[in-house]
Amino acid sequence: MQKRSLLKCAGAGFVSVVLNGRLLSLYVLALVLPLACADATRSAPKSLSVLTWNVEALFDGHDDGNEYAEYRAAQGWNEEKYRARLTAIGKAFGRIEEGPPDAAVFIELENESVLNLLAEEYLSKYGYRQGYFAKKDGQSLGTGILSRYPITKAASHSYSRDEKAIPRPISEVWIDSGGNSGGEEIVILICHWKSKLGKPEESQAFRDDAALLIRRISEDIRAEREAAGKTAVPILLAGDFNQTIEEFEEFFVDGIPFAVTRSRERMREDFAERDGPLFWTPWGTELNTNRENPAATEEPAGSYYYRGAWESIDHFFFSGAFFDGMAWDYGGVKVLKGAPWTGNNGTPQSYNPKTGDGLSDHLPLLLTLKAVPKRRL
DSSP, rough: OOOOOSSSSSSOOOEEEEEEEEEEEOOEBBBBOOOOOTTTTTOOEEEEEEEEEEEEEEESSSOOEEEEEEEGGGGGGHHHHHHHHHHHHHHHHOTTTTTTTSSEEEEESSSSSHHHHIIIIITTGTTTEEEEEEEETTOOOOEEESSOOOEEEEEOOEEETEEEEEESEEEEEEEEGGGGGGGOOEEEEEEOOOOSSSHHHHHHHHHHHHHHHHHHHHHHHHHHHHHTOOOOOOOEEEEEEEEHHHHHHHHHTTTTEEESSSGGGGGGGGGGSSOOOOOEOTTTTBOOOOOGGGGGTOOSSSEEEETHHHHHHEEEEEEEGGGGSSEEEEEEEOOSTTTTOOOOOOOOOOOTTTOOOOOOOOOOEEEEEEEOOOOOO
């Protein structure tokens, strides 16, 4: 079990979690960059943008033993190619029409040094002063987040059933963008669920357990807030779930639905009236899922293109607190398209470690949240 921290002024740290009677030790870096301390004079923003992006196997330039075969020195992978990838990612951020996001969730990073290097060099002009990285022992890739705003709390959670743990932890990251007054927090649960490779029943069991874990985390957050007499905090699920929105709409774990809706009206339902948390998805309303004729809206019909078909496997899911008219409200979401994200055929351009061509096999999702003006008493 390893631990390293560059923590300066936030409450992140190494966490071991007991769930389902099983203690899991996770390799989790609480990475908060040296410039992390919040500016005491900052004012509350009018909007907050969040990006989630599977950057596709972003390995550094050194052999550590857990790399994919094509990312080893014997296959020609080296520091120069690694740095070229980081440069391409930096340039891609500069081409986001709305400007770089306030918080960026990255899926498939090899280690904390990759996240650190992105923040300190290749994305340095965008002011990402705090970050968090998590990876389970023995895994090749982990997840991370960079933020312009303070990370006030962070932890990573896992779940075990029948001596088998989910392959990747779920990170719980609290971000406070509330300016001098504070209190404008959102919680981001960063997810990279098991892919469908391997035995279908086994991979589905891992995704079921990840859903159970999210439900447990969400309900615990809600209970803690209620016990403290606080209003509900907005919870945002972000990442690569390896399930399409259609699969989520028929998704039951242990006989209880992992409830997802496309209806904003349903988001006002009380948690107490449900067996589990309810989340809203923009797929099918704000985001195109017309896979029969995606050109009809000139928008990608998913975030991932596999065997000639679009899939909506990258997601933002929103808790009801995003629709309660309190601190943060949903503003809009889009799939980033065009160069450098998509090629001439309008699909993602997978990265080729041999040639250096391409960027990622996934398209990023960009979210905008709107600050709700505080009522004067």
